[in-house]
Amino acid sequence: MSYVDEVIDLVVKKNPNEPEFHQAVKEVLESLRVVIEANEDKYRKEALLERLTEPERQLLFRVPWVDDNGQVHVNKAYRVQFNSAIGPYKGGLRLHPSVNLSIIKFLGFEQIFKNSLTGLPIGGGKGGSDFDPKGKSDREIMAFCQSFMAELCKYIGADTDVPAGDIGTGAREIGYMFGQYKRIRGVFEGVLTGKGLTYGGSLVRTEATGYGLLYFTEEMLKLAGKDMKDKVIAISGAGNVAIYAAEKAVQMGAKVVTMSDSTGWIYDPEGIDLDAVKEIKEVKRARLTEYKTYRPNSEYHEGAGVWSVKCDIALPCATQNELHLEDAKQLVANGCIAVAEGANMPTTMEATEYLQANGVLFAPGKASNAGGVATSALEMSQNSERLSWSFEEVDAKLKNIMVNICHNATDAAKRYGCEGNYVVGANIAGFEKVAAAMEAQGIV
Ligand code: NDP
Numbered sequence: 001m002s003y004v005d006e007v008i009d010l011v012v013k014k015n016p017n018e019p020e021f022h023q024a025v026k027e028v029l030e031s032l033r034v035v036i037e038a039n040e041d042k043y044r045k046e047a048l049l050e051r052l053t054e055p056e057r058q059l060l061f062r063v064p065w066v067d068d069n070g071q072v073h074v075n076k077a078y079r080v081q082f083n084s085a086i087g088p089y090k091g092g093l094r095l096h097p098s099v100n101l102s103i104i105k106f107l108g109f110e111q112i113f114k115n116s117l118t119g120l121p122i123g124g125g126k127g128g129s130d131f132d133p134k135g136k137s138d139r140e141i142m143a144f145c146q147s148f149m150a151e152l153c154k155y156i157g158a159d160t161d162v163p164a165g166d167i168g169t170g171a172r173e174i175g176y177m178f179g180q181y182k183r184i185r186g187v188f189e190g191v192l193t194g195k196g197l198t199y200g201g202s203l204v205r206t207e208a209t210g211y212g213l214l215y216f217t218e219e220m221l222k223l224a225g226k227d228m229k230d231k232v233i234a235i236s237g238a239g240n241v242a243i244y245a246a247e248k249a250v251q252m253g254a255k256v257v258t259m260s261d262s263t264g265w266i267y268d269p270e271g272i273d274l275d276a277v278k279e280i281k282e283v284k285r286a287r288l289t290e291y292k293t294y295r296p297n298s299e300y301h302e303g304a305g306v307w308s309v310k311c312d313i314a315l316p317c318a319t320q321n322e323l324h325l326e327d328a329k330q331l332v333a334n335g336c337i338a339v340a341e342g343a344n345m346p347t348t349m350e351a352t353e354y355l356q357a358n359g360v361l362f363a364p365g366k367a368s369n370a371g372g373v374a375t376s377a378l379e380m381s382q383n384s385e386r387l388s389w390s391f392e393e394v395d396a397k398l399k400n401i402m403v404n405i406c407h408n409a410t411d412a413a414k415r416y417g418c419e420g421n422y423v424v425g426a427n428i429a430g431f432e433k434v435a436a437a438m439e440a441q442g443i444v
Pocket of ligand 1: 166168169238239240260317344
């Protein structure tokens with residue numbers, strides 16, 4: 001049996017009931033097969049893949065908090081410190097009722113390679129809780145965040161583990177968590193990223209994942225002799241990534257016609273009114289059903305469906321496993337030329353394979369959405385030197401990083417005879433650096 005198959009079997013056996021984690025490990029290891037087979041004896045002897053797929057540390061803890069009626073609630077919380085070979089653990093905190101250990105481990109595992117791809121010194125980690133921020137008052141959010149951080153603060157720090165935002169964790173939550181960390185630990189340090197601009201945040205961090213996604217997509221199109229001008233774009237999600245992906249797409253001369261949230265989706269053939277979406281989602285924290293009051297000629301549909309719309313480019317920016325084989329078929333039939341993932345693992349493996357087999361340019365999230373964590377690492381640099389860089393400076397660095405990731409993934413795929421395959425290229429480019437660092441540091 002090949003080493004890759006052996007480790008995939010082992011991971012499934014040792015981590016029962018973790019389907020998302022299995023999916024991520026399979027996807028990564030399958031695409032690394034060419035590299036692993038070229039060094040099979042060495043890696044097997046070093047148990048490199050066993051070490052890579054087992055987190056260095058996993059923290060599971062309870063978070064008790066009190067609601068506005070005096071009722072006590074208890075949530076489960078997680079921090080998975082997956083791999084610190086190339087730098088302190090870095091990765092977001094997800095607050096969503098679907099959160100479980102499998103989802104946090106899949107995200108943490110993916111984060112190792114993504115962070116390596118950025119070229120910056122950051123290891124892989126991820127955390128979160130099954131707490132649902134929807135419908136909670138500001139005081140309830142603060143109560144949860146403070147209780148969450150009262151425990152987490154024992155295990156993180158500017159040089160050890162630096163969490164950030166993710167689904168359900170935005171500037172408000174990061175602020176409450178930072179305040180609590182500072183209060184308990186007594187240090188003002190860059191322990192979280194995505195902070196407000198008044199206390200150590202970086203310009204462009206809010207926009208970074210969405211903007212970075214478009215910088216990557218533009219470069220990928222360029223390498224294929226195409227461009228963004230006048231392209232029709234379907235986006236899913238209406239959160240941080242989706243909103244700023246839409247903003248940059250419009251700046252590049254494209255037209256965004258769909259967005260969605262967890263209850264439904266909007267179709268606006270004239271082009272989405274982003275100011276309206278920002279007001280609904282960022283200011284009012286309301287549902288997209290309200291969009292029709294701003295744009296009476298738009299359509300609102302319950303449930304999922306953005307991929308049924310005719311588009312040139314599809315950008316899934318909501319959550320994992322939201323673009324299935326049937327959606328991929330519909331996109332291909334409608335003439336879609338590129339799919340770039342803003343979310344983490346939004347496309348199922350079958351859908352990815354179908355898109356690639358039908359000549360659609362496909363950018364995996366660990367490459368195309370790496371702009372968020374890359375800018376987080378730039379925030380860490382600014383915190384360390386106690387300086388703030390200008391918007392233009394950070395934006396230029398972000399663009400440069402995304403263009404480099406695109407080229408590094410392209411080159412790595414070419415080196416192993418998989419030209420044009422960004423999934424293989426991104427995994428190989430990310431893996432090579434982490435593997436070399438792990439080998440150099442001995443058996444730890
Ligand atoms: P947000 O919470 O800001 O937005 C998420 C959006 O997706 C919301 O519109 C939400 O709907 C929708 N959504 C979430 N879960 C589901 C679900 N189960 N079904 C349908 N819709 C859903 O999160 P972000 O924009 O920050 O993150 C989106 C994705 O991008 C995630 O996969 C995240 O891991 C990834 N990512 C984020 C980065 C960042 O910097 N923020 C960096 C790299 C990746 P509703 O409004 O109803 O809640």
